[in-house]
Amino acid sequence: MSDFEPKIIGFLCNWCTYTGADLAGTARIQYPSNIRVIRMMCSGGVDMVYVMKALLEGADGVLIGGCHPGDCHYQSGNFKARRRVAILKKILQQLGYNEDRVWLRWISASEGKKFANTVTEMVEYLKKLGPNPFKYTGNI
Amino acid sequence: MKKIGLFICHCGSNIAGTIDIPEVKKFFSEYDDIEISDDYKYMCSEPGQKKLRDAIVERGLNGVVVACCSPRMHEITFRNAAVSAGLNPYKVEIANIREQCSWVHQKEKDKATKKSIDIIKTMIEKVKRDEALQPIEFDITKRALVIGGGIAGITAAVDIANAGYEVVLVEKRHSIGGKMLELSETFPTLDCAQCTLTPKTVEAGRHPKIKLMVYSEVEEVKGYIGNFDVKIRRKASYVDWNKCTGCGLCQEKCPSKTESEFDHGLGERKAIYTLSPQAVPNKPIIDKNSCRFFREGKCRVCEKVCPVQAINYEMKDEVIEEKVGAIVVATGYEILETEKIPEYGYGMYKDVIDGLQFERLNSASGPTAGEIRRPSDGKVPKEVVFIKCVGSRDPEKGIPYCSRICCMYLGKHARLYKHKVPDGQAYLFYMDIRSFGKGYEEFIQQSMEEANLLYIRGRVARIMQEGDKLVVWGVDTLSGRKVEIKADMVVLGTAVVPSKGATELAKVLRTATDEYGFFNEAHIKLKPVESMTGGIYLAGCAQAPKDIPDTVAQAGAAAAKVLSLFGQEKMVQEPLIACVDTDLCSGCGVCVTACPFDARMLDVDEKISIVNEALCQGCGACVSACPNKACQLRNASPKTYMAMVDKYL
Numbered sequence: 185m186s187d188f189e190p191k192i193i194g195f196l197c198n199w200c201t202y203t204g205a206d207l208a209g210t211a212r213i214q215y216p217s218n219i220r221v222i223r224m225m226c227s228g229g230v231d232m233v234y235v236m237k238a239l240l241e242g243a244d245g246v247l248i249g250g251c252h253p254g255d256c257h258y259q260s261g262n263f264k265a266r267r268r269v270a271i272l273k274k275i276l277q278q279l280g281y282n283e284d285r286v287w288l289r290w291i292s293a294s295e296g297k298k299f300a301n302t303v304t305e306m307v308e309y310l311k312k313l314g315p316n317p318f319k320y321t322g323n324i
Numbered sequence: 325m326k327k328i329g330l331f332i333c334h335c336g337s338n339i340a341g342t343i344d345i346p347e348v349k350k351f352f353s354e355y356d357d358i359e360i361s362d363d364y365k366y367m368c369s370e371p372g373q374k375k376l377r378d379a380i381v382e383r384g385l386n387g388v389v390v391a392c393c394s395p396r397m398h399e400i401t402f403r404n405a406a407v408s409a410g411l412n413p414y415k416v417e418i419a420n421i422r423e424q425c426s427w428v429h430q431k432e433k434d435k436a437t438k439k440s441i442d443i444i445k446t447m448i449e450k451v452k453r454d455e456a457l458q459p460i461e462f463d464i465t466k467r468a469l470v471i472g473g474g475i476a477g478i479t480a481a482v483d484i485a486n487a488g489y490e491v492v493l494v495e496k497r498h499s500i501g502g503k504m505l506e507l508s509e510t511f512p513t514l515d516c517a518q519c520t521l522t523p524k525t526v527e528a529g530r531h532p533k534i535k536l537m538v539y540s541e542v543e544e545v546k547g548y549i550g551n552f553d554v555k556i557r558r559k560a561s562y563v564d565w566n567k568c569t570g571c572g573l574c575q576e577k578c579p580s581k582t583e584s585e586f587d588h589g590l591g592e593r594k595a596i597y598t599l600s601p602q603a604v605p606n607k608p609i610i611d612k613n614s615c616r617f618f619r620e621g622k623c624r625v626c627e628k629v630c631p632v633q634a635i636n637y638e639m640k641d642e643v644i645e646e647k648v649g650a651i652v653v654a655t656g657y658e659i660l661e662t663e664k665i666p667e668y669g670y671g672m673y674k675d676v677i678d679g680l681q682f683e684r685l686n687s688a689s690g691p692t693a694g695e696i697r698r699p700s701d702g703k704v705p706k707e708v709v710f711i712k713c714v715g716s717r718d719p720e721k722g723i724p725y726c727s728r729i730c731c732m733y734l735g736k737h738a739r740l741y742k743h744k745v746p747d748g749q750a751y752l753f754y755m756d757i758r759s760f761g762k763g764y765e766e767f768i769q770q771s772m773e774e775a776n777l778l779y780i781r782g783r784v785a786r787i788m789q790e791g792d793k794l795v796v797w798g799v800d801t802l803s804g805r806k807v808e809i810k811a812d813m814v815v816l817g818t819a820v821v822p823s824k825g826a827t828e829l830a831k832v833l834r835t836a837t838d839e840y841g842f843f844n845e846a847h848i849k850l851k852p853v854e855s856m857t858g859g860i861y862l863a864g865c866a867q868a869p870k871d872i873p874d875t876v877a878q879a880g881a882a883a884a885k886v887l888s889l890f891g892q893e894k895m896v897q898e899p900l901i902a903c904v905d906t907d908l909c910s911g912c913g914v915c916v917t918a919c920p921f922d923a924r925m926l927d928v929d930e931k932i933s934i935v936n937e938a939l940c941q942g943c944g945a946c947v948s949a950c951p952n953k954a955c956q957l958r959n960a961s962p963k964t965y966m967a968m969v970d971k972y973l
Contacts, residue, residue, distance in 0.1 A: 193972055206394045209423030217435040220442055220972040221424055222965060223395070229944020229957070234965050241973040258943035259836075259856060259920040268948070300428070 190244035190310035192219040192303070195234065197227045199257040200292045201249025207296030215300040216307040219247065227251070227288075228261025232272045235286060239276075242319035245285045245310045247302065252290040262290065281318060285310070326357035326452055329385040330444065331376055333367035333392035335422055340365075342426035344437045348391070351441055357452060359383050368398050376402065377409035385411065387451035391419040391444050412456035414899070414959055419447040446968040453964045457899035460937050464550040465649035466890045469494065471542055471829070472654035474502020475521060475872060476864025476879040478528045480652045483883030485533035489890050492646050493528060494556055496825075498539040499603035501525045502656055506586060508686035508694070510872060511736040512767035518689070522602050529604040539609060541825075543643065545832050548938045549859030550649045550895045560639040561609035563596070567634035570598070570606035574626035574635070582614035584691070588681045590699055591691030596626050601689055610635075650859050650886040651833065653843055654879065655826050657865035660715040660723070660819040668714065668787045668816060674700040675794055676787060676814045679730065682737050686744070696744045698813045701792065705812030708741055709796045710734040710752045711784050715819035717755060723819045723840065728869045730817030731758045735768050735777070737815055742775040751778045751809055753798050761871060780807060787814055820869035834922045835860050842868050853881045857922065858939055861885050900958055901940040902947065906932050908954035915946035915955050 196202040202223050208215065224230055227250030235246045248269060250262035265288060273283035287306055291299050330352050334340035345363050352361040360379050364372045367390055379385055388411065390402045395418035403413035421440040429436035466489050470481040473495030481493045493500070504510075505525070507517035528534055537556055544555040563574075580595035587593075595615040598608045616623035617637065627635040659678055662671030670676045675698045677685070684690040685697070698705045712734055716727040731754070738750035757779070759765040771777055784798040796809040822841035830837045835857040836844040843866050846854040853861050863879035864870065870878070889895070902915075902923070911931040915924045923939035924946055926932070933955070946955040953962050 191973060193969060203396065206396060206420075206423040209394075209425075209427035212427055212430065214430060215428055217425075217429040217432050217439045220439070220446075221420075222446070222968050222972075223420075224944065225957070225960070226943040226945065229948050231948040231962060231965075233962065234969060237966055238969050238973065241969065243969075243973055258941060258945065261920070261943055261945055264918070264945055264948070 188311060188315060190218055190307055190315070191242065192245045192247055192306060192310070193238040193243045194219045194221040194247040194249060195224050195227070195230045196221055196249040197251060197257075197261070198223055198225050200251035200255065201227075201289070201299065203293035204249070204291045204295045204299045207293065208300045209296075211296050213296055213300040215303045218307050219303050226256070226258050226261035227265035228256070228258060228263075230265055230268070232268050235272060239281070239285065239316060239318065242316060244313075244316045245287065245306055247306060248286070248288045249291050249299070250288070252292055255292065282313065285313070285316065326387060327359040327383060327385050328357050328387040328389060328448060328451055329376070329379045329383065330358055330361045330448070331367055331372075331379075331388070331390045332361075332363040333372070333390065334363065334365045335393060336365065339392070339422050339426045342430050342433055342436050343421060343440045344433065347437055348441055348444070352444065355448070357448065359385055367392050368401055373401070373405040376405050380406060380409035380411045386415060387454065388416045389419055389444060389447045389451055390416070391421045391440065391447075393422040394418070394420045394424070414457040415451060415454050417447045417451045417454065419444045442972055445971040449967040449971050450959075450964055453961065453967070454959045457958055460897040460899055460901075462550050462895040462897065462938050464890065464892065464895050465552070465647050467492065467646070467648045468650045468652065468886050468890075469542070469552070469554055469646065469648040470652045470654060472502070472656055472864070472866065473497075473500030473528070473538065474654060474656045474864065475504045475524070476656065476866070476875045477502070477652065477654035478524050479876050479879035480654060480863050480883045480886075481534055482524065482528055482531065483880055484886050485531050487887050487890075488533065489887070490533050490535065492535045492537060492556075492648060494540050494542055495536075495538045496541055497599060498561065498607070498609045499599045499605060500528060500536070500538060501600070501602070501604065503680070504872065505600060505602070506588075506680055506687075507683045508688075508690070509736070509740060511732045512761070512763040514736070514740070518602055522604075525602070525604040536605065537644070538605060540644075542829065542832060545651070545834070548936055550889070550938060552648050552651060552859065554646045554648055554651075556644045556646060558642045558644055560641050561607070562635065562637055562639050563608055563610065564634045564636050564639075565605065565607040567632045568607050569632060570608075571631065572598075573629050573631065575608060577625050577629045579623065579625060580614050580616045582611070587684045587691045588678070590677075590681055590684050650861065650889055652861045652863055652879075652882045652886065653829070653833065653855065653866050654863040654882075655823045655829060655866040657820045657869065658823050660721075660821050664721060665714060665816070665818065668711070668784070668814070669789065669794075670816055670818075673787070673789050673794060674698075675705070675812065676816065678816050678818045679733055679737065682815045686737070686740050696741055703812065704745055704748075706745070706748045707809065707811045708738070708748060708750050709784075709794075709809055709811040709814045710738050710750060710817065711814065712752065712754045712817040713783070714816040718819075721819070723821070725840065725869070726758065727817070727820040728758070729820065729871050732761070732764055732767070732871065734815065734817045735759075735771050738777045739771040739775045742777070749778065750775070751780060751811070753780050753782060753784050755781075755783065761873060782807070820865065823866070826866065833857060833860055842866065853878060853885055856920070859889070895938065897937060898942065900960070901937060901942040902935045902944070902955055903958055904933055904935060905954045905956060906930075908952045909933050910952055910954070912951065914949045914951065918945045918949035920945060
């Protein structure tokens with residue numbers, strides 16, 4: 185398992201976490217290259233279907249990054265994301281998935297270090313967990 | 325056929341030092357839909373942009389991906405370059421291979437190269453699906469509505485009107501000036517409030533561009549930024565103001581008296597009355613609740629004495645419709661109601677008064693003509709206790725916030741009291757002294773030293789009447805002792821709360837208030853003047869408690885926001901907003917509740933949801949809420965995201 189490199193899809197909100205990820209770059213904070221980022225306008229715009237799709241297609245983990253509670257650029261998008269992720273995790277549990285493959289984190293535009301740490305931590309966690317066993321080869 | 329150009333930037337060695345650019349370039353040279361795969365040392369430089377422009381023209385590109393720094397840096401640069409070469413700007417996407425790749429994986433060159441290829445692949449998927457979009461333009465009705473005729477509303481209205489735009493200034497009471505007109509003297513300079521304010525009320529009253537609508541309330545607001553339709557109810561005054569000359573004879577002869585609201589119950593007024601001697605407009609109304617004719621059916625004295633026959637007992641409310649493009653909310657504040665503070669006997673003991681009542685006592689136009697006489701027996705009080713933070717900073721009373729003005733005005737009151745009663749003693753109970761503004765700390769220090777005020781750090785537990793004295797029980801937390809003062813009068817610095825009806829008005833305006841009822845700003849630091857609803861701006865205490873300098877500053881800022889809207893020929897909106905696939909929409913309305921900007925509504929006839937393009941901010945909350953995927957963001961559809969996920973895995 186030592187050479188297993190998990191694949192992580194990151195759905196990051198444009199205003200906070202995506203900018204925080206940019207800041208990690210500007211500050212040259214190094215983190216594993218396992219994450220592939222998709223820039224969303226708001227974490228509230230992340231449809232859980234995208235997350236399911238990523239998991240079914242073989243992503244080992246999905247990171248959703250939003251603004252801290254109360255800081256949403258669109259007032260309440262991150263709260264919507266929080267509720268959706270909670271429901272998704274319930275569904276994953278019932279399907280026998282490990283719901284800890286989906287991480288929701290509040291990372292602000294000033295938290296480049298936190299973004300890098302989160303990715304590092306997630307990679308380590310997923311390495312321990314092993315590859316996603318539910319990779320689905322069809323299409324949804 | 326897709327003809328996409330890929331341009332990879334070296335960014336000096338920032339990208340090229342980590343990522344193997346020749347390999348990336350080679351990988352994409354044979355890639356589907358890629359017409360040209362090119363690279364340059366600095367794509368953002370003029371030669372780099374020229375490369376992009378030339379390729380668009382020469383190769384007939386219909387999409388461009390620039391792999392470079394974050395889109396937050398140069399997306400706009402390359403979109404503008406594309407426009408100058410004749411390509412729609414929304415067909416240009418940025419692959420962020422610097423901030424989110426080369427800079428963060430400097431020690432893993434192979435992996436970074438692989439990751440940059442992945443990032444570019446997804447952006448190609450996006451460009452393939454991007455549509456050429458045009459900015460959305462709207463006409464703007466260049467008239468403003470200002471709600472509230474206090475110092476905030478007056479300032480905003482005059483600023484907008486001076487720039488040449490018409491303003492409708494609506495005030496609930498029957499003259500403008502608001503709370504400031506009730507004040508005696510203002511901190512930190514102790515200049516008379518009327519002297520500073522009346523030139524402004526007069527200016528607002530006679531400004532050719534200001535339509536003053538007093539004794540009126542906003543009843544209905546429809547539409548959106550740039551185009552609001554407003555219904556305003558003008559309450560029946562029973563006096564024809566077109567005829568009335570403001571001579572005051574009716575007020576003089578009216579036989580019915582009642583408590584004056586302007587003097588906060590300390591003085592009397594007639595049933596037909598103007599708010600103050602300096603009222604703008606100087607026209608009276610009849611208060612039906614105290615008028616003998618309306619109560620008992622006979623009297624008609626005012627009608628008899630009016631030299632111009634202006635009295636009209638049959639007058640009805642009128643609803644007036646106005647079209648405006650922007651709204652400034654300046655509805656001000658009230659102070660906490662008496663029943664909320666039973667331990668201080670406020671409302672029970674006559675000589676326990678609030679700050680605004682003290683202002684009236686001290687005002688030359690007030691019930692005592694400016695002499696400090698206590699309400700119960702008219703005696704000059706020799707021992708006066710001033711208490712700060714009454715209700716405010718008190719989570720148990722539901723008001724954890726600081727009212728921001730009480731420290732200053734109670735210091736001012738104590739000093740003014742000492743000016744008028746030099747042998748009197750003023751005690752001030754305080755939690756902290758918050759004298760943050762310009763000249764404020766100096767004012768407090770000077771008051772303490774010159775006027776010999778006694779500041780006691782601690783709170784008051786109870787106030788009881790004992791004979792003609794008020795016994796004040798408090799604690800001095802610095803010495804740790806109990807304090808008992810036999811006072812002649814007590815002045816309470818009661819909490820500032822939102823004006824009555826603010827929550828209802830917020831509903832009419834479809835904008836939000838906070839948990840206390842103050843209007844919510846769009847962003848507490850960066851958009852303190854904008855409300856959450858486009859085209860609606862906030863000024864003064866409607867947003868949160870503040871002093872006069874801050875209120876005037878915010879009102880000016882609100883006016884500037886209105887003017888920057890009116891300065892545009894047309895309102896231009898980014899087209900990256902929501903749209904509806906009408907074939908898929910079932911009209912369930914989930915998007916309507918999901919939208920934080922009130923930009924979604926149901927078309928009742930067609931049974932589908934529609935997007936108000938002026939209000940939509942493109943957050944995508946409706947997209948993820950829509951069960952049918954009928955809601956989509958332009959150029960960011962679920963299919964695009966699915967394809968991007970696909971390319972990553």
